Amino acid sequence: MVKYDHFLAPDFISEFANLVLYYDTHKSSFNPSFFEECEAFRNLVGMGVGILPYVHQAVTNHEIGISLISGWSGLIQKIVGETDYDIPSEIKNKANLMCVHVKDWLEQRGTVLDETLDAKTFREDLQGKYDLVKPI
Numbered sequence: 001m002v003k004y005d006h007f008l009a010p011d012f013i014s015e016f017a018n019l020v021l022y023y024d025t026h027k028s029s030f031n032p033s034f035f036e037e038c039e040a041f042r043n044l045v046g047m048g049v050g051i052l053p054y055v056h057q058a059v060t061n062h063e064i065g066i067s068l069i070s071g072w073s074g075l076i077q078k079i080v081g082e083t084d085y086d087i088p089s090e091i092k093n094k095a096n097l098m099c100v101h102v103k104d105w106l107e108q109r110g111t112v113l114d115e116t117l118d119a120k121t122f123r124e125d126l127q128g129k130y131d132l133v134k135p136i
Helices: 008-029 039-060 062-067 069-080 095-108 117-133
Strands: none
Touching: 008 039, 008 117, 039 062, 039 069, 039 095, 039 117, 062 069, 062 095, 062 117, 069 095
16 A cells, blocks of 8 residues: 655646547547657656556546546556556456456556545546646
8 A cells, every 4th residue: 555645736736637638639549658658658657657547536536537548557567667567468458347457457556545534535636637627
């Protein structure tokens, strides 16, 4: 379990919102390097392993997790490396199974937030930001 970081969490939410906006405006040109071309994605990668508990919170929320599952999975792979994280070929392109895989992978490594009022507030803030910027 990881303690809530009052500095990192708001930055994560801000870059998350930018990632959602990028996805919505560029999804018609989706390609293998789609997320890597996004500044918000690169900023999230630059935040390092400290954001993994917040990624866990995002993928645990079905609506948010499913909407960006390729991005979450790619983000983890960029942060920890391809040798430490991989999506099994039999679940690639199966969003629900990929969400479960990402969530389980993060939980097995203990990269989840302590369940505190801060974690609850983070989930509410994440959902609120998503509701503001999500695709219509």
